[in-house]
Amino acid sequence: MPPTSQWQEWQCDYLRENYPHGNTNAIAAHLGFPPQRIRTKANELGVAKAPGAKAKRTGKFTPQMDDALREHYATKTNAEIAAMLGMKRIEVAHRAMTLGLRKTKETKGRTVREIMLRMGPRQGQFQPGIVPWNKGLKGYSVELGRSHYKPGNVPPTHVPVGTERWTATPKSKPDAPRYLRRKVAEPNVWKMVHHIVWEARHGPIPDGHVVVFIDGDTANIEIENLYCLPRTSLGIANGARVPYHLTDAYRLMRELQQTIEDSDK
Known part of the structure; x- marks a missing residue:
């Protein structure tokens, strides 16, 4: 595989034309370079991804699917739309961003609740009625089995009156x-x-x-x-x-x- 310095002119022209809106992996496969080499060369040529290009790169949405997305995106969660269209949730989110779609406040709240249910109970979260083991043990040390501080303890930051x-x-x-x-x-x-x-x-x-x-x-x-x-x-x-x-x-x-x-x- 040729190094970056051996790029041919037609390869550079192809990169300038397709990199802003194309899929980096597909361009790499076509030119015979690894994806990282493609990104490095694009940076050398001053070519950048166009705004929203990452959201458009799947290319799997048909006009009919876009119409369905416009109709249901505001009131349905991404999981519901993904199941309806046979897509992944991330693909639904990317396409909606490309089309400039937004969800209602109620749908956003329902989405958060579904995510929390998928995650399950949080480890270490206090449940109602649980009493912390160290309640009332101010400055208690597990290693020492007692408080860190003794009566009359003077902290190292103490300064006398008049300072x-x-x-x-x-x-x-x-x-x-x-x-x-x-x-x-x-x-x-x-x-x-x-x-x-x-x-x-x-x-x-x-x-x-x-x-x-x-x-x-x-x-x-x-x-x-x-x-x-x-x-x-x-x-x-x-x-x-x-x-x-x-x-x-x-x-x-x-x-x-x-x-x-x-x-x-």
Whole structure:
């Protein structure tokens, strides 16, 4: 059998003409090459299968069978149609895809139920009334015959109160700001350090308010660089690019401007 480099021109022409819509195995048998050699050569020649070609390659459906398929496909399962036409279910599915046929929602549900019945009961599936053997045995080890954890066990990831860590940025926003957190209580209570610094000077942060960094640097956690403002003002500052401490004045200016415009109408 000749290698790919010894292909003759008429063989290449035949491949260009028949590969997009033809059966690869039939083309291989006609040219005397294995199917994989046919696919490789088609790729070298830049020839690809046409859309839907795989669904059309059986070539067993007559016009009368196509009419029957159009009539019954929406309301019958592929198994029922295959038995009626003397075909395989996969051949029915391929031909229906070629003809652009779709099943109704009810038929799809019936198809799923038939598939589940053919598969039989699922191995390991819990049946109603079954009580799991490990119910109430939290952390139970079959090998040890007891719980993995003893009273007072400290996990290896434990860190003491006062530990500080930077928050991680989401993969979707790698340039998002990071904030320093500090562990303030056991077992796993953390708080933003800039909140701690603000509250040490001014007391608890009011509801609906946020503490921001005046220079935008989240690593500059000095009290002079922190400012507390309502969330509504934060939207104004970010949207109108107004300094945080001027948001109240900006809002009053906009309200005055709107009042003047309304009076002129």
